[in-house]
Amino acid sequence: TQLLEQSPQFLSIQEGENLTVYCNSSSVFSSLQWYRQEPGEGPVLLVTVVTGGEVKKLKRLTFQFGDARKDSSLHITAAQPGDTGLYLCAGNTGTASKLTFGTGTRLQVTL
Amino acid sequence: DTAVSQTPKYLVTQMGNDKSIKCEQNLGHDTMYWYKQDSKKFLKIMFSYNNKELIINETVPNRFSPKSPDKAHLNLHINSLELGDSAVYFCASSQAGQAHYGYTFGSGTRLTVV
Numbered sequence: 163t164q165l166l167e168q169s170p171q172f173l174s175i176q177e178g179e180n181l182t183v184y185c186n187s188s189s190v191f192s193s194l195q196w197y198r199q200e201p202g203e204g205p206v207l208l209v210t211v212v213t214g215g216e217v218k219k220l221k222r223l224t225f226q227f228g229d230a231r232k233d234s235s236l237h238i239t240a241a242q243p244g245d246t247g248l249y250l251c252a253g254n255t256g257t258a259s260k261l262t263f264g265t266g267t268r269l270q271v272t273l
Numbered sequence: 274d275t276a277v278s279q280t281p282k283y284l285v286t287q288m289g290n291d292k293s294i295k296c297e298q299n300l301g302h303d304t305m306y307w308y309k310q311d312s313k314k315f316l317k318i319m320f321s322y323n324n325k326e327l328i329i330n331e332t333v334p335n336r337f338s339p340k341s342p343d344k345a346h347l348n349l350h351i352n353s354l355e356l357g358d359s360a361v362y363f364c365a366s367s368q369a370g371q372a373h374y375g376y377t378f379g380s381g382t383r384l385t386v387v
Contacts, residue, residue: 195375204277204363204378205316248314252376260329261376263308263316 165189166253166264174270175241183236183267185251192254194227194234195261199248241271276300279364279379286354287387293350294382296364303368304328305347306376307339310361322347354386 166187175181185194193212197205209218211227211234218225222245224237234251251264279296286292298305306329307319321329322341336352347364361383365376 199314203380204365205376206378207375210375250316260318260321262318266314268314 166251166262168249168251168264168267170267171265172268172270174272177242177271177273178240179271181238181241181269183238183249183269185234185236185264187232187253189253189255190231192231194231194254195252196225196234196236197250197252199250200246205248205250238269241269243271243273245269246271275379277364277366277377277379279362279382281382282380283383283385285385285387288354288356290354291350291352292354292384293348294362294364294384295346295348296379297346298364298366298377299345300366300368300377302366302377303344304366305341305344306365306367307347307349308363308365308378310363310381312360316363320347320349351384354384356386359384359386 166185169184173181193210195210196208198208199205209220209225211218211225214229214231216227222239226235238245249267252261254261277298304323306321308316309319310316318331319333320339324344325341338350341347361381363381364379367376368374
């Protein structure tokens with residue numbers, strides 16, 4: 163069973179701080195995605211990374227896929243209250259379209 | 274115009290009842306999914322259909338039966354509901370059966386069994 167462990171589980175920071183969320187697995191993934199979920203809503207796709215070592219930037223968010231394609235990180239610069247939510251990584255091994263989701267990181271950004 | 278819509282949003286029912294959750298997508302995607310999110314927010318796949326054909330059936334009690342009348346619809350019927358079925362159920366779809374294109378999720382159905 164593929165398992166994607168995220169750390170930290172919870173993170174409460176003040177506006178303007180930087181943070182990094184990690185997503186680790188012993189499995190190799192053909193692609194890895196990051197989603198953000200807000201209360202009462204479904205997860206929304208932020209980014210997909212495909213190549214080992216790939217770095218993608220989305221405004222203040224920087225995503226990195228590990229060289230071995232087993233891990234990923236999400237770095238947020240100068241966090242804002244609007245970044246509050248549940249961040250989920252999800253990996254695809256390329257078989258049968260199945261995405262395996264990580265354990266989640268709940269982020270709270272306060273003023 | 275909602276891309277993936279599921280109904281109802283909330284469902285409260287007694288143990289032993291049978292209930293259905295409906296899902297429709299207007300994105301033209303070929304593949305649809307049902308995921309269950311537990312109280313710890315862990316999302317676990319239940320079923321996947323590609324063009325009305327079942328392609329993923331995880332270890333789910335056979336009280337859960339998905340039905341896909343066409344590729345835009347995937348409904349979930351649950352028989353003899355149990356307390357442990359309480360969770361948020363999400364429908365999702367993806368393009369061309371390739372997960373790396375990303376999933377589009379519905380807003381979820383919160384099922385509470387009392």
